[in-house]
Amino acid sequence: MTLTKLNGILAGNNVENYCSFEYPWFHALIRHVRSKESSYLVVPRAFGEFSELSFWLEDELPAVSDLGRLLVVDYQEGDIREAIVDKLVEGFSSSNLTDSAAWFEDLLTAYREENPPNIPPRVFLIRIENASNWTWLERLLASQQRVGVSAAICIVITNSPPPGASHVVRYSPPHLFANLERLPDPDRDTVFWNSILNSFIVVWESAGIPDVAIRLNEELCLTLGVWSDASYGRRRDETLRKYAQALLNGLASDEIARLKAWASPAANIRLEEQTDLINPLDVQLWHLGALQFQDGIFDITPIAARYLLSVHNDLPKDERLALERRRLNNAALARWISGWAATIEENLRLVVLTFGDGEFYKFLQAAPSLGRNYNSRYDELQNNYKNRELGPDQPCIVMAEASDMIQFVTSQQRFKKWQQDLDAWRRARNKVIHERSVDPQVIKCISRMVNLMRKDGFV
Secondary structure, three states: OOHHHHHHHHHOOOOOOOEEEEOHHHHHHHHHHHOOOOEEEEOOHHHOOOHHHHHHHHHHHHHHHOOOOOEEEEOOOOHHHHHHHHHHOOOOOOOOOOOOHHHHHHHHHHHHHHOOOOOOOEEEEEEOOEOOOOOHHHHHHHHHHHHOOOOEEEEEEEOEOOOOOOOEEEOOOOEEEEOOOOOOOOOOOHHHHHHHHHHHHHHHHHOOOHHHHHHHHHHHHHHHHHHOOHHHOOOOOOOHHHHHHHHHHHHHHHOOOOHHHHHHHHOOOOHHHHHOOOOHHHHHHHHHOOEEEEOOEEEEOHHHHHHHHHHOOOOOHHHHHHHHHHHHOOHHHHHHHHHHHHHHHHHHHHHHHOOOHHHHHHHHHHOOOOOOOOOOHHHHHHOOHHHHHHOOOOOHHHHOOHHHHHHHHHOOHHHHHHHHHHHHHHHHHHHHHHHOOOOHHHHHHHHHHHHHHHHOOOO
């Protein structure tokens, strides 16, 4: 299974008008190419064949790198060297290919004589399964730095980079982004919400491994399809977290038998040990698909964590709770929903400002403080640590918290009707931020407040 199919899953969930996805490793490659630096894209063996990955890069990378089309080269022992040499200097004798510094200098000198300085370097996309013992490219790149000639930029797709290789980029799961201002009402567009929740679950649980993502997508589409029909209303109060957990636990035990192979060697790894980038066991488990690499560390994949917790009851309680919070709760989905909830707080500030900061100041001066030793809520806000760091003479709208704005807005005759919905939104926001809850009821509370503000022209 390939990246093309994974992209097809995400794009095929009918969310492209509202959200997009991107790969951190792809943007890292772009930065290296624009800086005229060669790099290694290291892909786990669980990813499968990466021939179509190179085809995808061949189409996508030139459009954003401004360096022309990629020259794709497959590794076949000495042939790859001859192909690179021929692309750099046509007709240059490669019969005496060596690793000597003098030979590389002759090649680069010939390249400099044939190409003016303003000619961009050739960009090679090299596919090689195991580059750990391949030093020829490293010598070529070192010679370019020594001679001062930028003739070739190489992107090497491999499972194993050479020891000490510079600019190593590891494959990692995609990130999803959404236009928070355009989200439809969950009650009116269940197809969209089923699709976007499907995308978040597939990306999070599979850690971006295409074959696992495809299996999950098939199962979720079947079950979410049932969720979107007439039974949706009866199941509306069921939490998505429990619903997805039940589905994925069944999937792990019944259909993905090799999860046991992923989980067994990971059972003795403590969470704090998974930050060691050179730990051979971490790398091995990453290749098997039991660990994912993201933000500079290895961590167990959510679907492997589910299996571990189901078969190992001897994990310490603290470690079990940490694992459940960090890997079973869909943090990416929770962050996205919390960002959606935060847009309401910003729009609430706009509502307050329609009455003027002076009116809000009078309200805070008259309001009692929540704690002791303060004459008013205004004095309390001025002296909390966040506002002290901002400095004196801050506007009330900057210092105020959500609860202050809710009390002020609902004290106005026009917005008394918002009281219950704003309180429900505040509880939902706290739940998703502090508990990473993705309960559909949380989504409904946020959505209802967005719709009320949109109706009154504040969104």
